[in-house]
Amino acid sequence: MLRKADYSAPIFVAAALFMFFVGGLLTTVVPPIVDKSWARPFDNSDPAKGVTGKLQPYTEQQLKGRNVYVREGCWYCHTQQTRTLLADTKRSGWRGVDAPVSTPDEFVYDSPHLFGTKRTGPDLSRVGGKYDEQWHRAHFRNPRDLVPGSIMPPYPWIADNEEEFQAVVAYLQTLGRAKNWRPDNDYER
Amino acid sequence: MRDYSYPSVYFAYFYFVLLLVGAIFFFLRSVRHGYWGKDSEEAKYRMLKDDDEDSYEDLRRPL
Amino acid sequence: MQNEIAKSAGEIPVSEAVRYNESLHQDTTAKLFLVSSITYFFIVGIVALMIAAKFVWPELLGTVQYLTYGRLRPLHVNGMLFGWLLAADMGLMYYVVPRLCGVKLWSEKLGIATAALWNFIILGAVVSTIMGWNQGWEYAELPMFLDVLVVVAWIMFGANIFMTVAIRKYTQMYVTIWYCLGTILWTAFVYLTGNFAALFATGVNQANLNWMYVHNAVGLIFTPVGLAIAYYFIPKTSNSPLHSHKLSMIGFWSLAFVYVWTGAHHMLHGPISQWLQTIAIVFSVMLLVPVWAVVYNFFATMRGQWDQMRDNVPLKFLMTGVIFYLLTCFQGPMHSLRSVNAIVSKTDWIPGHAHMAVLGAFSFFAIAGCYYVVPKIFRRNLFSDSLANWSFWLFLIGGVGFFVTLWLGGFWQGWQWNNPAIPFIDTVVALKPVWIVRFFSGIFMFGGIVAFAYNILATMLGSSGNESSKMAAATA
Incomplete structure (x- = not known):
């Protein structure tokens, strides 16, 4: 041999x-x-079994925003996974509520997947609902106006293109929303 | 989600044992077939010589 | 060139001339691949510097849509991996394999067509990454029509090499041939998985396919072809036989066995089944076996020959590359352990690790190959040995500066992330000094690229003074 x-x-x-x-x-x-859970969308209405919620497919506008996100390479610097690390659940959390860890069933409709390998900016897996449209517009125009010390590039051509901007924000607001993990602290309420 | 950590580790061990057995088997067989001699190392000397015009012809072996 | 040989050879009959290696091999394909790959090395090197600068000065070129980080990074990655490294490796294989087989390349015309197609692909990659036609998968950013062309080019390359091996004169195959054949076979399937099979999956399943591809793009494309080069050029440049042919076999087959399992270690602690993570960890640690078998073989080859490192520039690149290879492949298994991974994963440690593999190890091998091969196929002496030595030191200083600062910085960043009391933005600001050092290390490395590319270019275009004297020596 x-x-x-x-x-x-x-x-x-x-x-x-x-x-x-x-x-x-x-x-x-x-x-x-x-592991069937890789392909089964998250759906839980029983609070006894943990966080409730249901994963929704993307709308056309959200998909459009997602394509912009892919085109601009946002995913090179922003991961989309709250890992099974205590620090991750706290960093993805909001106003004292820890975020649940990401599970495969939350990403069933994602293609291309955007888990990412490098975290130059903060993780975005639970960013949906945290910041409103106005914040995003100012942040896209110049990130340093809102976050001094940030090294994110400015994206004026997104902020100035109403259609693309609305689409990207619509997509960002979906991130991590399949699980209803912070009922009382949303800016939307 | 069921956890398959232990089965997968045992599987990995099983696989390594399989690999080891295969490696020992082929090692012994190659020793028996006399592969473990100097001949099998010939390639490494020949590759040094392929720019050497004088010995070029001699080193060619028939197909 | 052929005519000149015939002229200077005068009365020597054709069969006699065929005996000379120079006239047996035409090497046009190798020349084309090497010239274009070194050009891309230079051009993409500029892009690399721009990216490094953007970390320090985020506003730099920031309002030009086509020059943002998100567009330039895929250009940098694809340009360096496929434009420079893989093309240089292919060029070297077109040189090495016919010599190890003792026959001419099967089809020089097919090789030239492959080179033309490859250049078209790379130019297409430049346009598509800058325009943002991005598929959204790491290492597989190129749009579908380019992916198809890559497959076609790879089949053309593979057919040429396989046919050359099939008609070989020496029946026993030297290690380099195994690694080259292995690369061709595995790359075909790895590439298909990452660029085509991934289309039929979503979410975690797709990520698993993508990371199988990402990991094996390095593990089953650049590693085997890089080792093929090292296995040929270390004995060649030091003129000492390889330590052991059989040990190289152990290294090869264990690499073939172990590497493909490890893709999931890119998602440790992430949303992927724990058992799959465990399997990936177990096999990642097993990677120490092929690596140490290979590295021991190289070091043992150099036993008693280390003094050659003083003035043999290709050998300097090769052995430094071996050391970087050893270090990279020690890091790899170690940070696939869950505890270490919790600190270093997704930090700046990762680019430090990736650059040491692809630049520190495999590019060093390819550079050494170019320094050895280009004077031979153009039949001239190297333009300048001291410039070559300069390029080595520039690469080494730049490389070590880059790797070490990113490891330290990455580890530090990881510790900070694991303390949720520190706001994220503080961990970004804290890394600024690291990124400044990275930028200046990049300048050193770019200096190395310039010195290397200029040296090769000057050798190609150099005076024919050396040529005639070498011809005379050959015919005497």
Whole structure:
């Protein structure tokens, strides 16, 4: 076998592909079959089972905003996952209420997924409902006006394009809202 | 969501054992077939010489 | 060039001329790939500096829609990975594989077509990333029509290399050939998973496919092809045989086995099944096996030869690259542990780690390959050895400055994040000194790119004085 892999290209190819496919199939095809929650949208109306809420599909406007978010590469600096770390639940929280951790069933309608790998700016997984339209407009125009020390680039062309701006804000307000985790502290109330 | 942490760890252990058994098996077989001699190391000397015009012809082996 | 050889060779019959390596290999494809990849290295290097500057001066070019961070980062990543590194690696493979097989490249015409297509893809990538035609997946930002072209180009490359191997004269395959064949096979499937299969999934399932691709873009594309290069050029430049052919086999097969499992370690603590995270961690730690097998082989090859490091510039790049490879692949398993991951994940540690792999290890290998190969295929002496030495030190100082500050900064940032009493913006402001050092390290690295690119360019266009003397020596 060792000699054959050394001398025969076809046997080499077969062995290399076999090695690859064992791991490849077991880590990509099997997990969604085993864990049904990856594809089942979050839906809980029983407070005894934890946070209640229901994941809604994106509207057309929200999808449009999401595309702007993807186009501008927001996801390079803003992750969208409240991890199973105490600090994450506190940082994603709002006015003293800790945010629940992100679960796979909250992201069923996401494509492309925007979990992110780098957190240059704060995590946005629970940002929906925290800031109103006016705040977002000023922030897009110049982030440093609202958050001194921020290194986020200004996005005047979003703030000035009413259609895109409304769409992006509509999308941002959906983030993390599948779970009703802070009933009394929304700015909207 | 059910937690498969332990089954997956046991699976990983099982897999490593499988790998180890395979490695030992092929090692012994290759020793028995005489692969473990100097011949199998020939490639590393030949690759040094492929720019050497004088010995170029001699080192070619028939298909 | 061929005519000149024939002329200077005079009466020597054709069969005699074929004996010379120079006339056996045409190397046009290798030349095209190397020239274009080094050009992109330079151009994308400018983009890299702009990005580093934006961390320090966020307003810089900020009101130009096409030059914001979100557009330039994918340009930087795709340009460096596919425009520079992969193209340079492919060019070197077009040089190395025919020599190891003892035959001509199967089809030089197909190779030239591949080079043309590849350049078209990279130019398309520049336009599409700047325009914001972004698919939204890391490392897979390019729009669909470019993805399809990449697959076509890869098949053309693979066919050429496989056919060359199929008609080889030497039956036993040297390690470099294994790694090259492995790269071609795995890349095909890894790329299809990341760019096409991911379309049919959403949410976490898609993320899992995407990270299988992201991780294996490094692990099963750049690692094997980088090691293919190191396995060829370390023995070549130091003129000492590889320590052990059989040990290299262990390294290869364990890499083939272990790497593909580890994609989920990009989502540790994240919204993905715990058991999948555990599997990814277990296999990530197993990565130490192939890495140490490979690195030991390289160090043992250099036993008694270390004095060559004094004035052999390609060897300096290679062995420094090996050390960076060892460090990167020690970091990798370590920060896939949950406890370490809770600190470093998503911080600036990550770019420090990624740059050490792709720049510190694999780009160093490719640069060494270029320094060795370009004088040979253009049949001239290297333009300047001292400039090459300068490029090495600029890369090394810039690289170490970049890596070390980002690790320290990233660790520090991670500690701050884990203390929720510190407002997020304070952790951003705190990192400013780190980003300033990163920018100046970037200037050093860019200086290295300039010195390297100029040296190669001057070698290609250099005077023919050396050429005739070398010809004379060859025919004598």
